[in-house]
Amino acid sequence: MNLKPIVVGLILGCIHGVNSYLLYLIVEKLVSGLNIALKRWVIFAACLMGFYGAAAISEVGTTFGDNVVSLFILTALYILIRQLINCYKISGYKINLWVILSAGLLMGFAAGVKLTTAIYPVAFVLSLAWVAKNVKEYVQIGLVYGSAVCISFSASMGYWMYLQWMRFGNPTYPFFNNIFQSPYGRITNPTDIRFFPKGFFQTLFYPFYFVVKQTYTAEVTFRDMHLAVCYCLLIGFVGFFCYKKFVSKETEIFTAGNYKMYFFIISFFVLSYILWQKLFSIYRYVLLLEILSPVFVLIILSFFSMDKKRFSFLFMAISVLTVSSVSQMEWGRISWAESYFKVEVPAIAHLEDANIIMAGEEPSGYIVPFFPEKTRFLRIEGNFISLKDTTLYQKKLLEQIKSNSYNYLLMHNLNLKTVTTIEKKTGLQVDSATCVNFKTRIDELCLCALVKDTSRIADEAGLIKRTYDQNP
DSSP states (O other), X not given: OOOOHHHHHHHHHHHHHHHXXXXXXXXXXXXXXXXXXXXXXXXXXXXXXXHSSTTTTXXXXXXXXXXXXXXXXXXXHHHXXXXXXXXXXXXXXXXXXXXXXXHHHHHHHHHHHOGGGGHHHHHHHHHGGGTOSSHHHHHHHXXXXXXXXXXXXXXXXXXXXXXXXXXXXXXXXXXXXXXXXXXXXXXXXXXXXXXXXXXXXHHHSGGGGGGSSBOSSSSXXXXXXXXXXXXXXXXXXXXXXXXXXXXXXOSOSOOOTTHHHHHHHHHHHHHHHHHHHHHTOOGGGXXXXXXXXXXXXXXXXXXXXXXXXXXXHHHHHHHHHHHHTOBOOOOOOOOOOSSSSOOOOOOBTTGGGOEEEEOSSSOOGGGGGGSOTTOEEEEOSSSSOOTTOOSHHHHHHHHXXXXXXXXXXXXXXXXXXXXXXXXXXXXXXXXXXXXXEEEOSSOEEEEEEEESOTTSOHHHHTBSOOOOOOOO
8 A cells, every 4th residue: 555645644634633532522421411502612622622732733643653542541531431420320330340341451452552651551540449439349440450451451562572572582672671681782771861850849840831832841842731720720629628628617528429530530630640750751641631631621620619601611711721822842744745755765786785874863764665675774873772882782783784795874964973983883984985965855864885994986885976075
């Protein structure tokens, strides 16, 4: 199947747009008591607020995957919420274990598709304590849910983990190598520490740092109020509870039959955020909470005594305020064309027998399919690989490089320090006379021959043109 980019973009947009439909289903259940006119406006405002966030809107049409795994999690939340609403209408309700099983299967599958999603299944099972009648039922629910998560996680991730184990001795390679200690990687658990909060106040009030343009939790600038609005409402809710409990001395503060379901959602939201901040603090990974933020706002507002009209207009005002503040992440977009990348592979003799050594941390793997099938690409430097490494991975790379007569260095630009390090590591030298640029729709790359003796002329390397001058 060779679909045009615009067709693929349409398909991706349709898939990502299902998030809004699932949000609609959840909100529709929560506001069923409103009249039709108010209900329509509230649902519209909720879908707008949920879909138009700095992360959510920026990932439409991309392959990050955060807004794909969110489909499974939102579906799990919806089927449980629907079940709980139906249960609360019946005295002596009991949670349907088939619903718990289904939710667990969806959550586990999502975590297997993208490991960073694992925070949500954990928050989900902890929050189920709110809907269980007693410890015995919670244990029963937890066992069913946990078993389902393990089964579906194995289905979506098991084969890949098996391959990782057989090839590297670590089923989650390169992660958790401090436990598995694969010789192919550094004996550590690689963690991106750039985006963690710094200091006590930033840790406690991190969402408020996102309300201005910044790069605290992303590689690109953005501005967003979704989490800050939820944080403010949560503080107001806690203050409301304390007032009712300790000032008014009320004994039954929460009397609505579905308040436990509300606490389940609040707990899921808050625990997911805490786990996200503790483990990642990368804003893309919290895209699901952006989508769920209108649900959180609706639930918090429902605890305050106000008529339905005031409730609806207050929620819509919050939605408009939140959406109007958004400055989305810009990952880079290009116009539609017949080809995604339009890679112009340089005409080099023996290219099908060559090693292409990829240096730098810029993503350039997209060029691989455009080269001859037998051309071997070797990543010597990247997110999890350093030129300073002495691992078995680097050792095997060097063996492959030294056993081949045709080696070429691929870079976005010729950084002298990096080139010098690679030359020392491989025992080869960059022949600057052979360097040739080639273009794609998004990049201009440089390919240089790595030779044992720089006195070899460019023609021997098989290059037909020279268009590059080495950077100083």
